[in-house]
Amino acid sequence: xxxxxxxxxxxxxxxxxxxxxxxxxxxxxxxxxxxxxxxxxxxxxxxxxxxxxxxxxxxxxxxxxxxxxxxxxxxxxxxxxxxxxxxxxxxxxxxxxxxxxxxxxxxxxxxxxxxxxxxxxxxxxxxxxxxxxxxxxxxxxxxxxxxxxxxxxxxxxxxxxxxxxxxxxxxxxxxxxxxxxx
Numbered sequence: 001x002x003x004x005x006x007x008x009x010x011x012x013x014x015x016x017x018x019x020x021x022x023x024x025x026x027x028x029x030x031x032x033x034x035x036x037x038x039x040x041x042x043x044x045x046x047x048x049x050x051x052x053x054x055x056x057x058x059x060x061x062x063x064x065x066x067x068x069x070x071x072x073x074x075x076x077x078x079x080x081x082x083x084x085x086x087x088x089x090x091x092x093x094x095x096x097x098x099x100x101x102x103x104x105x106x107x108x109x110x111x112x113x114x115x116x117x118x119x120x121x122x123x124x125x126x127x128x129x130x131x132x133x134x135x136x137x138x139x140x141x142x143x144x145x146x147x148x149x150x151x152x153x154x155x156x157x158x159x160x161x162x163x164x165x166x167x168x169x170x171x172x173x174x175x176x177x178x179x180x181x182x
Contacts, residue, residue: 128148
């Protein structure tokens with residue numbers, strides 16, 4: 001196994017662990033809690049690109065599906081993918097991939113990386129809100145009011161934080177931005 005691939009495997013596993021730790025920092029706000037997980041999801045995409053960012057989130061989701069208590073509030077199990085937050089969980093994987101794809105093409109231009117971070121958070125909503133509506137039977141208006149609006153200010157702060165952390169950490173942790181396949 002090439003050293004670079006091993007390095008990315010370790011980074012992806014570390015980010016999955018940080019995402020799990022972020023689940024324990026949550027504020028219950030009805031069916032969808034305010035969490036820190038999505039900060040690490042977007043950071044994974046910014047730092048590791050589409051494939052390894054996605055891999056990081058896939059490790060996290062697999063651990064949760066297997067019952068390891070890595071979801072918000074220290075919960076786990078496959079049933080969480082069918083509940084009101086299932087779309088948000090799946091949105092994490094899509095967000096890491098999309099954020100990573102944009103970041104890989106940004107050539108480290110600040111504005112594109114900042115946009116990638118914001119799009120990452122919006123991707124989580126794009127999957128989470130319709131899922132919340134479908135599972136709970138809420139109207140679109142209520143699903144948006146309950147599943148997105150209360151989180152927007154904090155998530156935009158987290159997008160800025162993810163962008164800032166990625167810019168600071170990347171030179172230390174990752175010496176090359178060249179994407180490699182998992």
